[in-house]
Amino acid sequence: MTRQIDFAGKSGSVYRYSSLEEERSLPPVGANYVIAQVTPRGASILFAGETECLSARDWQAALDEAHARYGETEVLTRLNVRGAVRKAEREDLIEQHSPPMNAD
Numbered sequence: 001m002t003r004q005i006d007f008a009g010k011s012g013s014v015y016r017y018s019s020l021e022e023e024r025s026l027p028p029v030g031a032n033y034v035i036a037q038v039t040p041r042g043a044s045i046l047f048a049g050e051t052e053c054l055s056a057r058d059w060q061a062a063l064d065e066a067h068a069r070y071g072e073t074e075v076l077t078r079l080n081v082r083g084a085v086r087k088a089e090r091e092d093l094i095e096q097h098s099p100p101m102n103a104d
Helices: 060-070 082-097
Strands: 004-008 016-017 031-039 040-049 074-079
Touching: 004 031, 004 040, 004 082, 016 031, 016 082, 031 060, 031 082, 040 060, 040 082
Parallel strands: none
Antiparallel strands: 004 016, 016 074, 031 040, 031 074
């Protein structure tokens, strides 16, 4: 069963993200993604991004960097077809969580 985690944005909107199973074939659709540390106490967003094509694996370099800097991390995704919606959601999460890798 795929893990789902809710993240609230600064606006108060709540976004449900699902863990990405890297070995599975990924759909060629637009999506938001977060790279997070997930512990029994909760999840901390390290990076928030968006992509036009999830299967292009645009998130891989950021995931590799997060592994090197923070240890155990994972990618969680939320499918969003419209680019404007993805960008607004990404900014909402960044404003609320201040992910350290977005500040670099």
